Amino acid sequence: MFTMKKTVAAVGALAMSVGLLAGCGSSSAGxxxxxxxxxxxxxxxxxxxxxxxxxxxxxxxxxxxxxxxxIKINWWRTSEMADYQKKLQTSMAxxxxxxxxxxxxGSTVEQYGRFAEDMKDLADQYMPGWxxxxxxxxxxxxxxxxxxxxxMPTITSxxxxxxxxxxxxxxxxxxxxxxxxxxxAANKELTSKGLMPMALGAKDGWHLDDIFVxxxxxxxxxxxxxxxxxxxxxxxxxxxxxxxxWKQMIDDGLFQDGAVGTSTYPDxxxxxxxxxxxxxxxxxxxxxxxxLPNDETKGTAVEKDELGMMEFPTVGDKDTGPTTGxxxxxxxxxxxxxKEAAMKFVEFMTTGEGQQEWINTLQGAPVAKDMxxxxxxxxxxxxxxxIDLVTKGQASSKLERKLxxxxxxxxxxxxxxNIYTGDATVDSALKAIQQVSEGLDR
Amino acid sequence: MTANAQGVSAGRTKxxxxxxxxxxxxxxxxxxxxxxxxxxxxxxxxxxxxxxxVILSGVFIYYCIGFTVATSFTDWDGxxxxxxxxxxxxxAKLLAPGSVFWTALKNNIIFMVVTVVIQxxxxxxxxxxxxxxxxxxxxxxxxxxxxxAMAPVIIAAIFRIIMDPNVGAIxxxxxxxxxxxxxxxxxxxxxxxxxxxxxxxxxxxxxxxMIIYYAGLMSIPEDIYEAAKIDGxxxxxxxxxxxxxxxSGTTNTLILLGIVGSLKTFDIVIQTTGxxxxxxxxxxxxxxxxxGVQQFxxxxxxxxxxxxxxxxxxxSIIQVVVNNRANR
Numbered sequence: 001m002f003t004m005k006k007t008v009a010a011v012g013a014l015a016m017s018v019g020l021l022a023g024c025g026s027s028s029a030g031x032x033x034x035x036x037x038x039x040x041x042x043x044x045x046x047x048x049x050x051x052x053x054x055x056x057x058x059x060x061x062x063x064x065x066x067x068x069x070x071i072k073i074n075w076w077r078t079s080e081m082a083d084y085q086k087k088l089q090t091s092m093a094x095x096x097x098x099x100x101x102x103x104x105x106g107s108t109v110e111q112y113g114r115f116a117e118d119m120k121d122l123a124d125q126y127m128p129g130w131x132x133x134x135x136x137x138x139x140x141x142x143x144x145x146x147x148x149x150x151x152m153p154t155i156t157s158x159x160x161x162x163x164x165x166x167x168x169x170x171x172x173x174x175x176x177x178x179x180x181x182x183x184x185a186a187n188k189e190l191t192s193k194g195l196m197p198m199a200l201g202a203k204d205g206w207h208l209d210d211i212f213v214x215x216x217x218x219x220x221x222x223x224x225x226x227x228x229x230x231x232x233x234x235x236x237x238x239x240x241x242x243x244x245x246w247k248q249m250i251d252d253g254l255f256q257d258g259a260v261g262t263s264t265y266p267d268x269x270x271x272x273x274x275x276x277x278x279x280x281x282x283x284x285x286x287x288x289x290x291x292l293p294n295d296e297t298k299g300t301a302v303e304k305d306e307l308g309m310m311e312f313p314t315v316g317d318k319d320t321g322p323t324t325g326x327x328x329x330x331x332x333x334x335x336x337x338x339k340e341a342a343m344k345f346v347e348f349m350t351t352g353e354g355q356q357e358w359i360n361t362l363q364g365a366p367v368a369k370d371m372x373x374x375x376x377x378x379x380x381x382x383x384x385x386x387i388d389l390v391t392k393g394q395a396s397s398k399l400e401r402k403l404x405x406x407x408x409x410x411x412x413x414x415x416x417x418n419i420y421t422g423d424a425t426v427d428s429a430l431k432a433i434q435q436v437s438e439g440l441d442r
Numbered sequence: 443m444t445a446n447a448q449g450v451s452a453g454r455t456k457x458x459x460x461x462x463x464x465x466x467x468x469x470x471x472x473x474x475x476x477x478x479x480x481x482x483x484x485x486x487x488x489x490x491x492x493x494x495x496v497i498l499s500g501v502f503i504y505y506c507i508g509f510t511v512a513t514s515f516t517d518w519d520g521x522x523x524x525x526x527x528x529x530x531x532x533x534a535k536l537l538a539p540g541s542v543f544w545t546a547l548k549n550n551i552i553f554m555v556v557t558v559v560i561q562x563x564x565x566x567x568x569x570x571x572x573x574x575x576x577x578x579x580x581x582x583x584x585x586x587x588x589x590x591a592m593a594p595v596i597i598a599a600i601f602r603i604i605m606d607p608n609v610g611a612i613x614x615x616x617x618x619x620x621x622x623x624x625x626x627x628x629x630x631x632x633x634x635x636x637x638x639x640x641x642x643x644x645x646x647x648x649x650x651x652m653i654i655y656y657a658g659l660m661s662i663p664e665d666i667y668e669a670a671k672i673d674g675x676x677x678x679x680x681x682x683x684x685x686x687x688x689x690s691g692t693t694n695t696l697i698l699l700g701i702v703g704s705l706k707t708f709d710i711v712i713q714t715t716g717x718x719x720x721x722x723x724x725x726x727x728x729x730x731x732x733x734g735v736q737q738f739x740x741x742x743x744x745x746x747x748x749x750x751x752x753x754x755x756x757x758s759i760i761q762v763v764v765n766n767r768a769n770r
Contacts, residue, residue: 092521196608205718257630258607258627263716271608271609272608407739421630
């Protein structure tokens with residue numbers, strides 16, 4: 001009897017382990033669409049993303065619930081793009097992705113394109129007249145190399161901008177610089193008074209890529225996109241001038257000590273700019289939100305200061321202005337059985353109230369052609385001017401912010417760091433970038 | 443034999459005494475069947491007991507290793523179901539002269555040697571001091587052990603602030619002491635960053651070495667120390683001739699764990715330098731992560747994983763062989 005018990009226990013354990021493993025299989029979708037739901041039986045969408053922020057989502061979702069009470073959204077977010085990508089990558093490979101997911105122009109559009117339903121087909125069906133309302137340039141950026149529209153663009157943002165502390169500049173008798181030479185002079189003046197130079201987060205490859213693309217366009221407009229497509233060499237004069245200009249910026253003492261060991265967020269922002277140690281913080285257009293009263297600056301040393309945003313003054317031969325890119329687009333999973341409800345959400349976020357709510361937070365510039373940021377009437381003059389500058393700059397820019405190959409982006413970042421630390425010359429850095437470029441499968 | 447079994451056997455004897463020849467024959471046949479059944483069951487039983495573990499480890503470890511090895515010969519992007527065989531292309535890229543792999547390997551080896559030696563050394567010194575039962579030794583034991591209970595991401599975040607070149611505590615303290623020339627860009631200078639990461643790792647794991655050594659020290663019989671004392675052995679002689687030789691098993695364990703741990707290092711690096719500046723702190727695992735997750739190069743990422751596995755196995759074999767020879 002005792003033996004029998006042992007055998008049963010062993011067989012049971014075996015059965016349980018097999019059962020456990022059987023649960024690992026992926027589920028497949030199929031069947032008809034669930035429609036828009038009813039009061040008693042609402043549709044539940046899953047939406048994974050890295051933005052909007054928690055506070056922004058609260059307002060956006062409340063407005064969505066008001067308009068579509070029968071569509072519930074199970075929202076999951078991590079602010080770290082890399083973490084988001086990791087989760088999406090694993091679940092997509094396992095066939096268990098969300099109904100709606102966020103993408104950014106560049107490599108994610110290419111990589112996750114195959115998991116998304118053709119957004120043009122969906123939009124034609126569920127958002128009639130969408131193509132006259134959404135900026136064409138933005139749509140191009142969420143269309144992959146095969147010509148499939150992967151996502152509906154939602155907001156755009158670009159580089160390179162500088163967030164400045166007007167109060168701190170005034171206290172030190174320094175005017176807001178408008179040219180590169182004025183910026184260098186202002187920086188010197190401030191450092192002589194005990195402040196730090198501008199706080200650059202050069203540890204981040206993404207930030208250095210932003211600077212590289214923005215800067216190189218000033219020496220040869222559009223050359224960087226040709227080089228990224230393998231139609232031009234990264235050792236061409238445009239890029240030699242770009243890297244020399246980067247070196248010049250370093251030699252001019254524009255950035256703080258150890259910039260390549262400092263991340264843009266949170267270190268350079270919180271430890272230096274919000275701590276009032278510096279008056280300048282190079283960043284992207286998305287950060288213009290700091291010029292209005294907000295949760296981010298609350299409780300910091302700059303809470304009561306007047307902040308503004310300006311375009312990074314032109315360093316090169318030609319003033320080509322800032323770059324722009326779809327910072328966020330919404331893709332619908334091709335396996336989703338809730339496409340109609342998902343498209344209501346997409347429409348809400350692109351041409352509806354969600355778009356207005358979100359652009360009012362200044363997280364990005366609108367993709368809806370007829371929408372404008374509603375600036376609070378009590379905003380400071382610097383704030384109004386900054387928001388106007390960013391909105392106009394983003395609307396008029398034709399230069400893409402991101403290159404599509406992440407391997408190439410990484411190498412550009414690494415080599416710019418090497419030039420910063422003196423571990424590479426301009427020539428050796430560009431040769432290394434070109435070598436990676438030649439090794440890409442295009 | 444249990445009491446129950448004895449009872450059964452006694453019952454059988456009584457029945458045999460009462461029963462005739464026919465019964466005896468059928469009983470012996472039944473016994474033979476039972477025995478063969480029993481031996482069949484007996485043979486199967488151990489396999490049934492280990493089956494859950496074999497299946498689980500088979501699926502979650504050995505299948506994954508097999509899958510990784512197979513993937514390393516493909517151009518898989520890490521997410522799609524498309525996977526083309528490309529032979530040794532990933533390995534050729536990995537092992538090409540001057541490739542990122544060699545830089546990462548070099549960094550890993552420097553990190554391994556520095557951290558394993560210093561962690562063990564400091565751990566031993568602390569354990570020996572704490573064994574003396576000085577006032578407050580338990581308090582210090584807890585303090586030194588505390589970093590192990592902290593999440594690496596928190597340790598990294600704290601050190602990022604402490605090691606900040608402009609407003610960090612280390613440089614501020616040095617400037618206060620008029621030692622400005624010692625103030626460094628701890629995480630932003632490619633010549634120093636790797637050693638800064640070693641220091642953070644040592645801070646995190648020194649307490650672990652200390653506790654393991656402390657446990658080892660407790661198992662050394664006290665009479666050996668008493669005998670040494672009678673023979674006039676001083677502190678250093680006792681340390682080098684009694685304590686350290688008696689702790690060789692512990693040291694070997696720590697070295698083995700240190701080797702494996704250093705090959706697994708990822709969190710501290712990605713949270714402090716992210717592998718930079720340039721590639722001065724690129725580790726095998728940060729490279730693997732970047733290739734697989736950020737660059738969508740699952741095939742190359744798998745090839746790096748295979749190389750890490752091979753290095754771990756080779757180093758562990760060398761360590762065990764060296765250890766066995768030393769013990770002979």
